[in-house]
Amino acid sequence: MDTITLQCRFDLEGEPLYTLKWYKGGKEFYRYIPKEMPNTQVFPLPGINVDRSKSNPYEVVLRNVQPEATGKYKCEVSSDAPNFYTVMESAYLFVVDVPVDDPVMTVDKEVADVGSTLTGNCSAPASYPAANVTWYLNGRKIPQSSQRLLSPSELQNAVSSASVPSVSSRRMPMVAFSQLELEIDEETFQNGKARLKCTGTIFHLYKREKEIVLEEERPRPKPSSVLGIRDAAGGKRIPNCICLHVKGFNSLT
Incomplete structure (x- = not known):
């Protein structure tokens, strides 16, 4: 397990030190009195192990x-x-149990058509505190999603059940489980593809992501990049523009 150091810097401006005390949540767990022997006292407190x-x-x-x-x-x-x-x-101390795995992401279909609805699930590994799960579509954040905190044993039931139980405990590793319903519209796909990504983060200590590439079921035809008219005689395409030749330069107007 990790070791942490609590620092207390002070300047008494020439006054002698009488006592120094440390508290957690209003309860004293460490006391230093230089005039006493021994000069250090440690008081038992759950979760606190002082290295004298x-x-x-x-x-x-x-x-x-x-x-x-x-x-x-x-x-x-x-x-x-x-x-x-x-x-x-x-000061507030937050002890973080950082996961080592990536989020797990699933969708009900990877090929979709405009007008349909896509359902996605994303769960970050168990951690304390639970990770924050965020969805992105083509690099842009999707605000419409729901997130619940589950114990690892409840995650299996949540994936297959429409109702997700709520968990009140915050002192145990929790799984962040997020559900997404995405309405597929004409702006979803870019050249027939879309990048759907979920990211799990815990402060600045953990950031992992999972991405799935979606495909459009019936890709729309790309607009032609060259517009023109056809020659009535030979059927040859003629660029629909007026080209001028001025002093050796070709200019297009």
């Missing part, structure tokens, strides 16, 4: 970090007599 040998007044090292360590941390510093000034700062 590597901790000091300026930083506290947590080992074997689990998702339960996620939460708000506060450092409180107090000066000694006669003033006993106290200052505190807090």
Whole structure:
């Protein structure tokens, strides 16, 4: 498991340090009092494992970090007599269980016609917190999609069921499962093909994607790039333009 370091930098402007305390969610788990022996105390707290040998007044090292360590941390510093000034700062720690696999993406058909509806499913691997799944069509984000958080065991039921159960727990690895219904219109395909992609992201730590190339069932004919008229005598195509020759230059108007 990973090790993290909590840092608390302070300047008492010449005042002696009386005590330094660390809290998680309002509960104290580390205390340093330089005048006492031993000068360090550690209080048991679920998910918090302090490495005493590597901790000091300026930083506290947590080992074997689990998702339960996620939460708000506060450092409180107090000066000694006669003033006993106290200052505190807090920060939020999010422990991320990053997946290593790519998202899994399926569609009900890879060949579609204009006017039809395509259904797609995309699930990011189990992680904590769950990944955010985003759909793209030809490089553009598709806003119309639904996403639910499922435990790995519930994912199988969700794929084959119309109703997707909701999960309230956020302390276990979750699968981000997204369903998409895409109305195929004339702008979906480019030269008879369309690129449908789903991307799974977790902050800046994880970004994986899966892409499927869709094909148009009855590709529309491409517009001709050369327009012209035919010679009534020989049937030869003549460019529909007026060409002028001026001082050695060919100009088209």
